Amino acid sequence: MSEIDKPNDEARGKDFIREIIDADLQSGRVSEVVTRFPPEPNGYLHIGHAKSICLNFAIAQEYSGRCHLRFDDTNPAKEEQEFIAAIQDDVRWLGFDWGQHLYHASDYFEQLYDWAEHLIKEGKAYVDDLSADEIRAHRGTLTEPGKDSPHRNRGADESLDLLRRMRQGEFEEGARVLRAKIDMTSGNINLRDPVLYRILKAEHPRTGNAWCIYPTYDFAHGQSDAIEGITHSLCTLEFADHRPLYDWFIESLPVPATPHQYEFSRLNLTHTVLSKRRLIQLVAEGHISGWDDPRMPTIAGLRRRGYPAAAIRDFAGRVGITKSDNVIEMALLEHCVREELNQSAPRRMGVLKPLKIVIENYPEDQEEMLEAVNNPGDETAGTRQVPFARELYIEQDDFMEDPPKKFFRMAPGREVRLRYAYFVTCREAVKNDAGEVVELICTYDPETRGGNAPDGRKVKATMHWVSARHAIDAELRLYNHLFTDEEPDIGDDIAAALNPDSLEILQGCKLEPSLASAKADQTLQLERQGYFCPDRDTSPERLIFNRAVPLRDSWAKLKAKTA
């Protein structure tokens, strides 16, 4: 059994980060574990972020420490209040609580600025007048060293004066930047005098127009961790090359604590993209209906689609924390969703593609209520009453006029069970002028009420159904992978990589009446069809349900094949 197949946390070994924490506690390097999740509010959170959220908050829980939610809001040009609100909402929905510990890098702007002056006074930073293009040209490459800026050796007093004037708004955007003075020949490009402050005359969602210079992410990140006393700064592997720079800041500044950074591999998933840039593009170009489109890998999208938070947490645990890059099958996420919903989702009946049947020997004005089980795996879920009458709908796919050998469902002359109801036998298929079956004439056996024959005779199929008179109409939305290829190769044309069949809309579906009051965020199983949840746009006038996942488990199949 691979790590991924193990169903719960206890069965899995500790990951390398928890091993480090154990050692740190044992050696006394730390006494309390403090982690944080540090999103940049420039988009909605996706399932990759969920991996990081689950890691940081779960560690805080396990070690009785705490986890902060900190917005890395250093770039007002791209950040918005909408994203700040959505991120908090998503983290809470995932089941985590930061308590009093909600922070923003912008809370520390004054402190960060003081530290910038400190670096200048120490001869470790300077104001550079080169343009962004010139700085890039001076930076060198992986194989060539960079070149010093002509302003690199200007005096501390001059740099200090220029930085203060930058802050006063005296210069245009792009005219000057503050840079660290480290080493233009370093093998690590991040150490070639990185930019610490740039001029941005943009209104900030929190600080408004108080500032027109903003710290770079790199200058804000580690110092924010130090201010908050973060003991284990967890991030993805692409930041490993930045660690020497973060350590340089921490060594060069009078910070109150020394955070340590540990990197793990980011989550990649088949048939989708987890790059914020790409997700922003999908929204901006209108390829999907928005950030919470149920086909999006965003938390908001998965939630709207009907994925339970517990399934996402389970998934995050199963993919585990390592340092090796890999791509996880979307089928594993779907498997986790099915496992969770199989336990928790109430069962209901609904017909996706209706075919009317008429029970000839059932009196026209009669109707009765039959008892149906709400969840066969959970006795406490109880039962409900479903109405039965002479005219019913069954699934078009559950009837064949001329069935092949292995088709056991309804066919002329054959008896089947209608779940929780009766045995019925198809007597005749009624056709329209085009020769299509439009209705079935059936009979029922009144002795089989509840779905069992007193004489013990068996049938080979049990089918779902709804009463035609009582059924409610609904639109069902079925989803498929957003991208056709497992690992989409997106060039200039993102549309070309999209799966043209990612959304199928079924109108005129027939559901049992109890579903009229179904609530969003409550995913249920339509028996034999899959898990569905009311869309956020559903209304009594127009019921809309999203299919979270079908019942068929392609992950289990895949595993069976490779076992």
Ligand code: ATP
């Ligand atoms: P992108 O690189 O797509 O723009 P990002 O990583 O810059 O996204 P942030 O808001 O900065 O987005 O990320 C917040 C945290 O989530 C970071 O610590 C980052 O390492 C982590 N994270 C982002 N993407 C993933 C992923 N696919 N798997 C695991 N963690 C991730």
Ligand code: MG
């Ligand atoms: Mg980032």
